[in-house]
Amino acid sequence: MNTSNNRQWKVARSPAQGWPSEGDFKFITTDIPDPGENQLCARTIYLSMDPYQWIRLRVGAEKAGDVCHGRTVSQVLKSRVDDYAEGDFIFNTNGWQDYGLTGEGISVFDYMFPRKIDPALAPISTAVGVLGxxxxxxxxxxxxxxxxxxxxxxxxxxxxxxxxxxxxxxxxxxxxxxxxxxxxxxxxxxxxxxxxxxxxxxxxxxxxxxxxxxxxxxxxxxxxxxxxxxxxxxxxxxxxxxxxxxxxxxxxxxxxxxxxxxxxxxxxxxxxxxxxxxxxxxxxxxxxxxxNFVKDYQDQFLSEMGAWVKDGLITYKEDIWQGLENAPDAFSAMLSGDNFGKTLVQVSDEP
Ligand SMILES: NC(=O)c1ccc[n+]([C@@H]2O[C@H](COP(=O)([O-])OP(=O)(O)OC[C@H]3O[C@@H](n4cnc5c(N)ncnc54)[C@H](OP(=O)(O)O)[C@@H]3O)[C@@H](O)[C@H]2O)c1
Structure with a gap:
């Protein structure tokens, strides 16, 4: 599933109306971006499908031609950021694409900071699910x-x-x-x-x-x-x-x-x-x-919820779609209830 170029789903019309349809998204292929100073390039592994993405599209928060916004679990391909090295797993917001840049000058909400994920603690997909x-x-x-x-x-x-x-x-x-x-x-x-x-x-x-x-x-x-x-x-x-x-x-x-x-x-x-x-x-x-809860509660949440998951008090069910090309279908399915658990798209293989 890993690709040597960068496929992207872009916003085709903004603001969107009603429920998602084919004309809202456009699939294109471009080059893998090179990170500038204090940036890293990461390969998307899991893309989270979340209802708020539709609200953003409906209010025109993303413009036609923007890469569709989305939270992701990624692996660093090339880093020019201190403390992040090639191979690290991170929670970031690559959006609906194979490869994305994170770091200085790349606009994301400030609470969606990139964070390293320790694959020894839990499956990495949980960073956009039960532990995200x-x-x-x-x-x-x-x-x-x-x-x-x-x-x-x-x-x-x-x-x-x-x-x-x-x-x-x-x-x-x-x-x-x-x-x-x-x-x-x-x-x-x-x-x-x-x-x-x-x-x-x-x-x-x-x-x-x-x-x-x-x-x-x-x-x-x-x-x-x-x-x-x-x-x-x-x-x-x-x-x-x-x-x-x-x-x-x-x-x-x-x-x-x-x-x-x-x-x-x-x-x-x-x-x-x-x-x-x-x-x-x-x-x-x-x-x-x-x-509003990230700054004050993220650490407490990760430690308490992490322990509940580890102790088997909390379990989770993911509904994983395969392939970036299927992201719009997965998104619509999630919004309409045609999902079975937390909806994710697996964009590339876990190493
Ligand atoms: N406040 C926040 O910060 C925040 C953060 C994340 C999510 N949310 C909200 O949390 C909710 C769940 O999000 P999620 O990511 O966990 O999605 P999800 O529950 O995995 O998927 C959406 C579900 O909504 C249900 N649904 C769709 N249309 C419905 C309808 N007309 N009537 C009743 N149920 C309907 C469907 O389940 P059924 O098959 O059971 O109908 C569908 O599976 C959303 O409203 C989302 O906006 C809020």
């Missing part, structure tokens, strides 16, 4: 924002996905009763049998509302919100007095042109839908943005 931003998102939302107490009922939507699977397992570690919501029987089985949730409910079933109520006989103390829309309409009726919500994501809205394409639009529509219940039941809503 996804795991930190779940840790920040469930553990830090909602402070789960033993015996509380915690409900997680998009429970089988990258963030959801971690969120529920963290709540289990904290002694809660955990109920997952997912979009198929197979996903519900994954959630209970592999991730150890106490129950899982398929929101596509006609009697979803009745099933969720039966799975939460004491109501809901904590809701980890990943989807919004029809799922939230059912969940909100079961929220307890003084319950807490971590507002992590609203994926059901991300392609809805009627609502608009920004986070503010999504949050506004969702808050409007929940407002009456929030007021009546004194619900605490905490919007979650993982980048």
């Amino acid at each position: 931003m996804l795991g930190l998102t779940a840790y920040a939302g469930v553990y830090i924002q909602c402070q789960p107490q033993p015996g509380e009922t915690v409900v997680i939507s998009a429970a089988s996905g990258g963030v959801g699977q971690n969120a529920g397992q963290i709540a289990k570690v904290k002694g809660c009763r955990v109920v997952g919501i997912a979009g198929s029987t197979e996903k519900c089985k994954l959630v209970t049998d592999t991730f150890g949730f106490d129950a899982a409910v398929n929101y596509k079933d006609d009697d979803f509302a009745e099933q969720l109520a039966a799975a939460c006989p004491d109501g809901i103390d904590i809701y980890f919100e990943n989807v919004g829309g029809a799922v939230f309409d059912v969940v909100k009726s079961l929220l307890n007095q003084d319950s807490r919500i971590s507002l992590c994501g609203l994926i059901s809205m991300y392609g809805n042109d009627q609502i608009g394409g920004t986070l503010e639009h999504f949050h506004g529509a969702w808050t409007e839908a929940g407002k009456a219940v929030f007021d009546q039941r004194n619900v605490t809503v905490q919007p979650l943005a993982v980048f």
